[in-house]
Amino acid sequence: MTKNAEPFFITVPLTLENHECAKRFASEQSASAKVKQVYLNTLAVLAVDSFLRWMEFETDLNASDSWHPIIRRFNNVADLVLPDLGRLECRPFLAAENSLILPSEVIGDRIGYIAVKFVENLQQVEILGFLPACENIETPEIISLNDLHPLAELTNYLLNLPPIAEEELAPENTDEPNLSVELLRRWLENNYDGETWQKPEQILVSSGLRNQKINIPLNCSRAKVINLGNHLVIILISLTVEVENEMKITVSLYPGDTEPNLPLGIILKLLDEDGDLIAGDDYPEPMIELTEVDFNTEFSIEVTLGEDRFVEFFQV
Template sequence: MTNNSQDSTSLPLPISQSARRTAQQFASEQPNPDKRQQVQQNTLAVSVVNDYLQLMGIETDLETADSWRSIPRLCADVADLKLPGLGRLECRPVSEQAQVCTVPADVWNDFAQSDRIGYVFVQIAESLQWASILGFIRTVSTEQIAFHRLQSPEELLDYLHELRQPLIRLSQWMQGAIETGWQTVESLLSGSPAVSFRQSDATTGNIVRQAKRIDLGIRLQTHPIALIVEIQPGTDQQMDILIQIRPLTGLLPPDLQLLVLDAANEQFLEARSRSADAYIQLQFSGDLGEQFKVSVALEDAEITEAFLI
């Protein structure tokens, strides 16, 4: 039943009898046939995503979603699912004949996107017996989304896992409150080549540097590495930040990728190791209260750390 372009990654799932009853009930409350059809399809899409996430052990809260409240259902084209502690997933229905995914302006304007963590697209069979989760996209800026832009349902689970990572609060480092797993650069890199940082700042007395061993599994068994973060208060409520990757022994493996992602998970900066690099680094400034992520990847192995300035 799914669009051919998504057959390899889409996830077919049955639509429960309970979901069909709820969709019929919500639809019957609407004033005209078009609105009844919209609410029925939205409710089924939300139910399918809710069932899938619960099956995967991810907590959801249908009752506080706008899609489960009568007035928002009547006044807007909403199909949101609340994930406690994370935000809302917008679950958009897609017909079997559709050539693209459609997102109404109600749920991709700046206000709506402020608490939406992603958009999941669900193809609903005409029989209402089956559905297929086609994939998801993190943010939208247009009403139509091509199928090829969607990430897979499996990648959705990885994304939600990333979002649940506790934030590393850099401003608290300045008060000496360091999260478990981080240690001084000297203690982690003892016996390694001398560590090079911004020498012009080294005597100011308000620089904090912490390091953490990064485990990328079998990919780096012979190349253990450290993630080093250096922070220094800047001007106008900003913080200067240096991110560095160093080997614990020898040199970095080639093609090791270091990324900085912004709060919308868009790539902001990138560095990649060459054949004989002793380190790679990225430097930037951010506002207090701003979030970002650091991703370290080699081939298909990746680890991400989330930070709050």
């Protein structure tokens, strides 16, 4: 690690282990732009982690959103948790750029933003400076490099931060059910969100799709209509209790407008709680069937059409 002067910055080498970690996280993604985003975000976090530990600050990678597979899959995050202090955002940028663009999901939940400059060969990065998060002052979406505070001020800034409670650093997506998780076992008790998930026959009537041919199972089934790239698509989920505390789950897609077929290129995926692929199916009739699914299992449904994507989380 090298200190430089005029202007002052820190050069941090990127190790083979750093790149292997970044490749592993990036390989979880499907879109090429997302692969690059996760790769650079991961390297930026690892570089700042190395720098702060060199400065004898305690860090916790595993508590960071950027280390949570589902959160990083659906958000552009590059945070590093400093226990008792908060989340420090490590934003990567390329040599030709002269500003940092902050995603909306990292504004307002950080103690500061560190600029991490990447050179072409990705063998090292330059940590240029930081912008503190000031109370009662909204963080801008675009940070000019000229507005960065020098790294020489970072130590005093961090040491003077008030401590925060540990629960404030808990990842947004925890193992506990929350309002964004649909509990499938409640459907068996006829307890479900009737505004979004409805009985299939209700969907056909309310959406004006009476003539649509959908194979409605006799077991517990719910459906909803989503919009992907100006195409209406029906998601149908059917549940069958096979033995105590186990069920079969079937997920199917149907055209939700007057077209007889689904749009070309549509893809249906089921992902586990870590964001790893369980099963996938695509055009022309996507359908996935899972058997012997234990109660309390968590998974998500992902439907993509080009750049458009729908995701919803479930717990059995």
